[in-house]
Amino acid sequence: MARSGLGLWAVGAAVFLLALGVRELRPHTQPAALLGPRPDSLEYVAGAQAIVQDGRYFLQVGPDAVRPRYPPGFSLLLAPALAVGVPPPALWRVTAFYGAALAVLVGVVAAGVVRHLRPGHPGTQAAALALAGGLWAVTPAAVAVGRAVLSDEPATLFWLLTLVLALRAVRAPTVGIGAACGVVWALTLAIRPVVAVPAGLVLAPLGFALLRDRAGAARRTLLAAAGGAAAVVAGVIALLLHSGLPAWPWDGYQFWLPERHGVPGGVWSLDYALRGDPHVPRLVDGAPIGSLEFVARAALGLPGLATYDSAGPFWPTAGLVLLALALGHGATRRKLAGPVRGLAWGLALWVVFQVGLYGGYFFCSARFLLPLLALFAVAFGAGAAVIGSRSRVALVAVGLVALGASGATAYQVHQFESLRPRRVFEVPSAVVVESWLARSDAERAGMRVPFDPVHAQALGLLPPRRLEAIREWGELPDTVHVRRLRRRAN
Numbered sequence: 001m002a003r004s005g006l007g008l009w010a011v012g013a014a015v016f017l018l019a020l021g022v023r024e025l026r027p028h029t030q031p032a033a034l035l036g037p038r039p040d041s042l043e044y045v046a047g048a049q050a051i052v053q054d055g056r057y058f059l060q061v062g063p064d065a066v067r068p069r070y071p072p073g074f075s076l077l078l079a080p081a082l083a084v085g086v087p088p089p090a091l092w093r094v095t096a097f098y099g100a101a102l103a104v105l106v107g108v109v110a111a112g113v114v115r116h117l118r119p120g121h122p123g124t125q126a127a128a129l130a131l132a133g134g135l136w137a138v139t140p141a142a143v144a145v146g147r148a149v150l151s152d153e154p155a156t157l158f159w160l161l162t163l164v165l166a167l168r169a170v171r172a173p174t175v176g177i178g179a180a181c182g183v184v185w186a187l188t189l190a191i192r193p194v195v196a197v198p199a200g201l202v203l204a205p206l207g208f209a210l211l212r213d214r215a216g217a218a219r220r221t222l223l224a225a226a227g228g229a230a231a232v233v234a235g236v237i238a239l240l241l242h243s244g245l246p247a248w249p250w251d252g253y254q255f256w257l258p259e260r261h262g263v264p265g266g267v268w269s270l271d272y273a274l275r276g277d278p279h280v281p282r283l284v285d286g287a288p289i290g291s292l293e294f295v296a297r298a299a300l301g302l303p304g305l306a307t308y309d310s311a312g313p314f315w316p317t318a319g320l321v322l323l324a325l326a327l328g329h330g331a332t333r334r335k336l337a338g339p340v341r342g343l344a345w346g347l348a349l350w351v352v353f354q355v356g357l358y359g360g361y362f363f364c365s366a367r368f369l370l371p372l373l374a375l376f377a378v379a380f381g382a383g384a385a386v387i388g389s390r391s392r393v394a395l396v397a398v399g400l401v402a403l404g405a406s407g408a409t410a411y412q413v414h415q416f417e418s419l420r421p422r423r424v425f426e427v428p429s430a431v432v433v434e435s436w437l438a439r440s441d442a443e444r445a446g447m448r449v450p451f452d453p454v455h456a457q458a459l460g461l462l463p464p465r466r467l468e469a470i471r472e473w474g475e476l477p478d479t480v481h482v483r484r485l486r487r488r489a490n
Contacts, residue, residue: 008111011126012104015133019103022138023096023146033089033427035458039480041149043068045088046458047075052082054464056243060457061485062449062476069257071250072239073190074151088459091149099146099153100137105160106374107133110381112164117326117386124389131402132381135315138410141298141366141373144308152367155192158184159199159371166206167343169221173210178221182228189229190236193250195371198357201350205342256484260362273360282309282364292359298366299355299373309366311373312409318401319380326386347375380405428452433461441472448475455479 035041043059047068050058057072058065068075081094110132111125118124136142145152165181185203189196210218237247253261260266273292281288284297284304297305301314354372361368380402388398428451436450453476456462476482 005122007122007126008129011129012107012133015107015130015137016100016104018134019100019137019146020096022143023099024093032092033459034425035088035149035455036425037148037150038425039069039454040151041092042454042458043070044074044078044149044151045091046454047072048078048082048091049088049457049460050464051075051079051239053460057239057245058243059481060453060462060464060467061481062453062473063470064485066481066485067243067245067252067255069252069255070151071190071193072236073187073192073250074154076190076236076239077154078149082460092147095149095153096146098157099142102142102153102157102160102374103133103136105157105164106136106377107131107381109160109164110378110385113378113382114385117382118389121389124385127388128381128385130381131384131406132377135312135380135406135409136374136377138406139312139373139377140307140310140409140412142370145367145370150367151191152370155188155195156370156374158188158191159195160374162188162199163202166203169225170206170209173213173215173217173221175220175224178224179228182225182230183232185225186229186232186236190232190250194357198350198353201353202343202346205346209342255488258488267362268357268360269362270360272362276364277362280363291361291364292355294364295355295359295369298364299369299376305366307412309364310412311366311369311376312405312412315380315405315409316373316376318405319376319378319383322383322387322398322401323379324383326383351375425452425455428456428459428461430461437466437470441470444470444474445472446474449473449477452477452479454481 035045046059047057047070050056050060051072056065057068057075059068078091078094081091082088086094107129110128114121114125114128142153162181162185165177165184169177169181185196185199188199207222210222236250240247240250265271272290274290276282276288276290276294278288282291282294282305283289284293289297294305294309296302298309298311299316301311301316301318303313351372354369358364358368366373384398384402388395432450433456436444439447453462
């Protein structure tokens with residue numbers, strides 16, 4: 001048993017290194033110092049700099065300190081790295097670390113499914129870990145965001161970890177597991193509320209299972225989960241209030257995009273589902289497609305989408321088929337008892353919700369579907385491992401499917417050089433910013449600011465203590481944040 005445990009640890013370590021290596025080697029389309037894609041990465045890093053330098057959460061748009069577009073959770077995760085000296089252009093490696101940890105967790109969950117369905121088969125568990133984790137390590141949509149300062153993989157990691165901890169709490173309720181589950185869920189909420197809130201569909205059956213258990217340990221576990229979540233929520237609210245922001249909502253979409261978030265049908269509509277948004281179209285063979293078709297293609301691995309919007313060729317569909325075949329076996333199906341059955345219904349409702357939400361959303365991106373794709377990777381690894389363990393013929397067949405899926409997916413990652421060209425921005429230099437700061441107010445009033453203030457803030461070049469003496473900024477450059485603020489003023 002000890003040897004099998006060491007084997008699982010070795011497979012997990014290999015998956016972690018593979019995921020980290022792929023994200024390290026994946027070609028960049030632009031220098032890391034540009035902090036793209038914008039405005040996402042730029043605001044995450046600028047918010048983290050504000051937290052480190054001033055203890056508040058804001059964007060420095062010229063003389064105005066305004067609320068960021070995104071919740072503060074991911075900036076809070078980045079802040080310790082900045083505090084210990086990680087340069088802003090290297091912060092994408094923090095994201096890559098979370099992505100590699102997510103690859104391992106996806107594999108561990110697949111191994112756990114196998115352990116539940118076929119106990120006493122450690123080799124099958126190791127195979128599931130390698131298949132699911134290795135597949136996630138090279139999934140193009142995940143690798144694309146793992147080479148940028150984006151919150152999608154960290155949010156997916158915490159969401160999946162919440163589910164694992166909740167399952168553990170049901171089977172072996174303890175105060176520590178409950179508190180950890182609450183903390184991790186609240187961190188997900190602070191990073192991406194749109195990931196954390198729908199998780200209630202999955203967590204509810206597990207919570208009800210604890211409520212039905214009249215043992216004191218189960219009740220204490222629930223209270224600990226609530227307490228852990230409340231502690232993180234209180235910390236986030238304290239940061240927002242200290243920053244002069246309201247306690248809710250945690251994001252600033254309404255502030256920055258009132259034409260979308262303040263208008264019925266601006267964010268979600270059936271028209272987007274069927275035809276897409278003409279302002280941000282997604283094309284297949286030169287023709288626009290609806291958001292629902294985009295979700296179907298991205299989530300099932302169907303062809304036609306750009307590399308960075310692809311899960312990989314057909315493996316999500318193969319994963320669902322493999323898991324269905326594995327569960328079609330009567331003895332295997334009977335193992336879905338107790339809270340696991342309720343969990344299966346919760347997961348089904350959650351999948352429907354995800355498809356409905358992003359199937360009508362105005363903006364299409366495969367990175368929004370990472371939680372869904374993570375479960376499909378679990379299905380692939382667990383289904384393939386269970387079926388392959390039944391006979392040599394099944395093992396060969398499943399091995400060929402797994403080899404083809406992982407090979408084709410890895411090849412797609414190799415094609416990242418063909419990413420669409422992106423606009424190149426000028427990186428503020430310390431010399432230029434320092435020269436501007438050293439000028440008098442009268443000199444600055446008669447000139448144009450020679451850098452993007454938010455970009456300079458993100459690079460740590462505009463600490464608040466240096467700006468206290470600035471009374472005149474002059475003409476601001478034509479950046480996305482400046483344009484938005486001018487539009488609000490008019």
